[in-house]
Amino acid sequence: MELPFAESWKIKMVEPLRMSTREERELWLREAHYNVFQLKAEQVYIDLLTDSGTGAMSDRQWSAMMLGDESYAGATSFFKLESTVRRIMGMDYVMPTHQGRAAENVLFSLLVKEGDVVPGNAHFDTTKGHIEGRKAHAIDVTTDDAKDTQKEVPFKGNVSLEKLEKVLSENKGRVPFMVLTVTNNTVGGQPVSMANIHATCELCHRYDVPVVMDSARFAENAYFIKMREPGFADKSIKEIVLEMYRDADAATMSAKKDAIVNMGGFIATRRKEWYEGAKLFCIPFEGYVTYGGLNGRDMNAIAVGLDENTEFDMLDTRIRQVQRLAAMLDEYGIPYQRPAGGHAIFVDADRVLTHVPKEEFPAQTLTCELYLEAGIRACEIGYMLADRDPETHENRFGGLDMLRLAIPRRVYTDNHLAVVAAALKNVYDRREQITRGVAIEWEAPLMRHFTVQLRRL
């Protein structure tokens, strides 16, 4: 008999969970203004809000923390991080920041000016915020494949080269860089192929436009290249990663994702002038350039995490678990962005709550229903997250409206995910009765989803 698949690690430390009653959840959600970001974590049973900073560190990472060098300048911990990033991504200049958005803030402060145009394959919300906050335009150039959640293609995160070329040719002199996000979080944790990465860099460089890789899930992207793209099956994840970055000019990294730490990030670049320029923003906003808002121990943990999570077994364990959750949803007929993404399942809320009008935010409504059903916290990646158009101030209903079930790394077992699937099925079974959604009572002008206050209709 062939031995079944099993995790490539075992569990050394556990944290108790508590299930609540439906009555408690009704009260808590009302107090949270129907926004799950406003819940207290202890009011949540299974927390799939995000895979960001929620992973379980390994024994090696914890032991590396004990060796943290907390010197203000030139700490050994910085040099460990720097040499690891150089080895894994192949870029020489490394600047730590306190998380991914801080890396964006520092680099974009240097590069983005009012009126600029920054194309990208579905900018992440903070990335878009940092561009639009500087009165520049973020233009999505993702392939149209990503818009049809039921279409099965291996690299749904790809850049549409036609769309990109149109933006580049129509905005000459106004494009400071292009953002290539791997994996493409916003359209469902979907990977970008190596061929598309190379073609995108080649096209940008032909227009003299540098490429910044938004790298939060670069290792998961490399896994998909190995599993799905012809010619890569026999390459190691580390070889694939080096090739992914071969032509990139810089990377912004949220270490809270693929470096499996609770907090941290960095900028890496091969452009000395960007590194020198970014220092002027790192020092006042983040801290001196050899710590950038991080403790020495945290830089040690990032270095170990980057190494561990660019090994095949670690990624195989993780992504197969996400795929097992997808298989359960298949069994129940629940529609999601196909195929399953690397870090999450994106349930197609428009196809589940078909009676809730767009204007009443179906995916946001589904997050509330799932929480009420079983205390499971998911996240809306849809019309609420899309914010209003900065010019017209209208809601943006043009994209997808999804409920994201993000799976923290090395945290929940398959049994937890079976509870998630069953709870979602219960909501799905009563979808015909759900005819009204939510209305906005208060919202922030930018990145409103974190703090928005809602009313149930």
Ligand SMILES: *Cc1c(COP(=O)(O)O)cnc(C)c1O
């Ligand atoms: C999380 C994320 C960021 C921002 O990183 P933080 O560490 O949350 O600030 C940027 N881009 C992508 C694709 C992300 O997933």
